[in-house]
Structure formats: structure tokens, C-alpha cells
Amino acid sequence: MTDVSKTSKESGKEDWKPFTSSDYRDVAQKLVHFSAKGVNSNASACGIRLDSGAGLRLPYVSVRCLMTRGRTIDTDYTKNTGNTATVVKQIHKLASGEHDQDTREAQSHLAAIAHALSTGYQEGTDSVSPRLRQLLLPRGVDYVAISPLPSGGLSREINRRVQAHLEALKNAEQSEREPEVRSGFPRWSLSRLGIGGANPQNVGALVRDMQTALLFDAPKENPEIRAAYAIHYKGIRLGLPRQSMAAWRDWREKAKAENGGRIPTDMAHRDAECALIKAIGRAVLNQGAKALRRLGERRDDLPGTGLLSDQLQDGVIRGLIDPAERGKDWPRQFGARVARAIGAYSFGEKEGVIALDGGSLDTIARWIEEEAR
Structure with missing residues (x-):
């Protein structure tokens, strides 16, 4: 005869309490x-x-x-x-x-x-x-x-x-x-x-x-993700390529040495200098393109919906990285920014900077602007 008094615990089942x-x-x-x-x-x-x-x-x-x-x-x-x-x-x-x-x-x-x-x-x-x-x-x-x-x-x-x-x-x-x-x-x-x-x-x-x-093992830093985050929030530094800057400096020194300490203003010399300056501009634009590729490769790791954070307020840098951010005046603003950087560029303690007057900087800015359009 089965013992009906056997407890729920003994039967392997837990009591179910009645609640409303x-x-x-x-x-x-x-x-x-x-x-x-x-x-x-x-x-x-x-x-x-x-x-x-x-x-x-x-x-x-x-x-x-x-x-x-x-x-x-x-x-x-x-x-x-x-x-x-x-x-x-x-x-x-x-x-x-x-x-x-x-x-x-x-x-x-x-x-x-x-x-x-x-x-x-x-x-x-x-x-x-x-x-x-x-x-x-x-x-x-x-x-x-x-x-x-x-x-x-x-x-x-x-x-x-x-x-x-x-x-x-x-x-x-x-x-x-x-x-x-x-x-x-x-x-x-x-x-x-x-x-x-x-x-x-x-x-x-x-x-x-x-x-x-x-x-788990401690997480290891991923330098690619870290670099993408840095670009997302802070953008990139507008750096001038040393090799291109050195080529422009050497051309100027040679031109002055061949013409009594002055750079001729004829069309041939202007075209030659324009090509060297535009090469500098292209190198800077390539920096932005490289940053954009890096952001694209790590898009799924970035927060928010945009490639660049709203915290990045510098319009020139935003446009340099992402062409979709470039407004009508961006090429002009970019040309002026790069021209100022060229005028302030130091080649070292011995050589210092290349002294440029306002007219020269304006001309350089216009050449860079042309390259950016």
C-alpha cells in the first residue's frame, strides 16, 4: 500500500505554495x-x-x-x-x-x-x-x-x-x-x-x-581600435610631409643660388614651385583619406551613428577626414590652414623656418585650395 503521507521532499518534488x-x-x-x-x-x-x-x-x-x-x-x-x-x-x-x-x-x-x-x-x-x-x-x-x-x-x-x-x-x-x-x-x-x-x-x-x-585573460589593447577612437573624437593633426617640404626648400635654395639670391617670378619658376606646393597639399589630403579608411575599417567598433564625433569641432579637420563634411568654403579654409602651417614649419635649429611675406602665403594658400577642389 502506498504511503500517501510521504512528503514532497521525499518524493523529489517541491511544494507549490498557493498564491493569488x-x-x-x-x-x-x-x-x-x-x-x-x-x-x-x-x-x-x-x-x-x-x-x-x-x-x-x-x-x-x-x-x-x-x-x-x-x-x-x-x-x-x-x-x-x-x-x-x-x-x-x-x-x-x-x-x-x-x-x-x-x-x-x-x-x-x-x-x-x-x-x-x-x-x-x-x-x-x-x-x-x-x-x-x-x-x-x-x-x-x-x-x-x-x-x-x-x-x-x-x-x-x-x-x-x-x-x-x-x-x-x-x-x-x-x-x-x-x-x-x-x-x-x-x-x-x-x-x-x-x-x-x-x-x-x-x-x-x-x-x-x-x-x-x-x-578570462586580461584584455589586450588593440592599437587599431585605439587609433580609430582617437580619430573619431579628436581628428588628426595636420602634419606637413617632411620629404615634400625638404624638396620645396631645396628647390628654393637652388633657384636663389642660380639667380643672385632671388627666386625668379617667370612662369617656369612659378609652375615649378606650384607643383611642389601642390604635392604638399596632396600629401596632407592623403592623410585625411588614410584616416577615413581607418575609420571605415573599424566602423562597427565606433560609438554613435557618424564616423566623427560631435565633440570634434574643427571644420577643416572634419572635412579633411570625411569629404562628406566639406562645405562650399572648405577648400579655401583648408588652403589657408596649410599655408599658415608651411609658413610656420621649422626645419630644425640650424635652418629654422622659411621667411615668407603675406603675398607669398596668399599664393601658397591659393595653390593648395586649387589642389583641394
Whole structure:
């Protein structure tokens, strides 16, 4: 005869506590995506829940970025009072379908929960607990204080992906696939974090998901991405090519040596000097084209929608890099900028700069302008 008094624990099933849709709604209204308890279980209750429209379309693993991809990130409690832990546990089971409750009743509960979680919510954010950390991040000429808070729901989502990856790796290793096929499933290292102390449940229902951590090598700097970011925000320096500048200087010295210390003003000499100056202009324009290619190669790594940041206010440099930024007056402005740079160019302590009067600079500016059109 079967012993009907056998407990749920002995039968391998957990008790399902009967709660109403109102019970689930009341608890769900105070659930959060980010909780201070994950930093310090003794910190004052503090947490933030994002509303359904807070998604952010960027290529990162974060709560907001996953929300734009249609992922529902599990929420957690900030205070475990009364039946809160049990209700939240059952909310997660209802959301995942891991229950054997009446379908109609479950759908009623899920509707109440979804309605409660659709809006934003924050708790305990009026002040910062001394048990939390703060980071000062630059914003313009000032700083903004940030208190990083972990997300148990994001940890759970990452763990799901990790487990799926490990399962695929296991299947690949057991298969008869070629080694290069199995190499498509790299082996990841995992570690365990002691979050929560002796009673992890005080941190939250998702604390055990937060205890699993992926181990990686420290990120290595990518000089190409760093250079692209520098161009995006600061542009490039308008540098004059030393070789072309030296060729122009040598031509001037030779012309003066052959003509009694003066450069002739006949058409042949003017055309020769014009060609040398335009070669300098072309070299500067090529610098901009090179910067544009570098930005194009790293377009997916750049923030925002434009190749150049709005922080870059120099119109001449913007146009030098991106021809789409060139207005009607840009060639003239570019010619004047390069002419000033040529007039101030130093060939070293012994040679110094080439003394040019205003008329000469105007002529050089006009030649550069012609090259830029």
C-alpha cells in the first residue's frame, strides 16, 4: 500500500505554495534588475528595475542590450520578508514554464506579473550606503558618481548560454568530427565566488547564478581600435610631409643660388614651385583619406551613428577626414590652414623656418585650395 503521507521532499518534488495573482503582482511590483545586496548583503535595501522601453542597441552583453534583442531578464527581491523568497521562486518557475499548475491559472498569474514588471521601479536610491562602492567618472569639466550594482538576472542569462556552450562542447568532443570543427567550441574556465556568505538567500533568489564566474585573460589593447577612437573624437593633426617640404626648400635654395639670391617670378619658376606646393597639399589630403579608411575599417567598433564625433569641432579637420563634411568654403579654409602651417614649419635649429611675406602665403594658400577642389 502506498504511503500517501510521504512528503514532497521525499518524493523529489517541491511544494507549490498557493498564491493569488494579486500576491504575485504585489511582490513583482518591487522586484529589480540591479540590487545592492550583490555587493554587500548587509547594505541597505537598494535596487533598480528598468522599464520595458529601456533597451539599448549596442554590441555588449548587458541588461539593456539584451532587452533590445527580445530577452526577458529575470528580476530579484531586495528584501526577503515574509513569503517573498517563495513567491519570487515561483514567479521564475512560472516564467520558465517549470511547473505543473493549471494552465489558465498560470496564465492569469503571468499576466499580473508582466503588468507589474512593465514599468520602472527604484528603491533605496535617495542615499548611498557606506557599504557600497562609488566610482567618479568624468563628464565634461565635472564628475558623476556611479555606484555599480550587479544583476542576478543577467548572471542567470549568461549561465544559460555558458551551459549551452559546455553541452555543445561535450557533444562535439564525443562526436567523430574533425579537430578543426571541434575547435569551434573553445573551452571556457569557470570559477566560484563566495557571494552571500553563510546565508546566500538574503542576497536574493538569483544569488547562486551570481556565484558562477567566467575566467578570462586580461584584455589586450588593440592599437587599431585605439587609433580609430582617437580619430573619431579628436581628428588628426595636420602634419606637413617632411620629404615634400625638404624638396620645396631645396628647390628654393637652388633657384636663389642660380639667380643672385632671388627666386625668379617667370612662369617656369612659378609652375615649378606650384607643383611642389601642390604635392604638399596632396600629401596632407592623403592623410585625411588614410584616416577615413581607418575609420571605415573599424566602423562597427565606433560609438554613435557618424564616423566623427560631435565633440570634434574643427571644420577643416572634419572635412579633411570625411569629404562628406566639406562645405562650399572648405577648400579655401583648408588652403589657408596649410599655408599658415608651411609658413610656420621649422626645419630644425640650424635652418629654422622659411621667411615668407603675406603675398607669398596668399599664393601658397591659393595653390593648395586649387589642389583641394
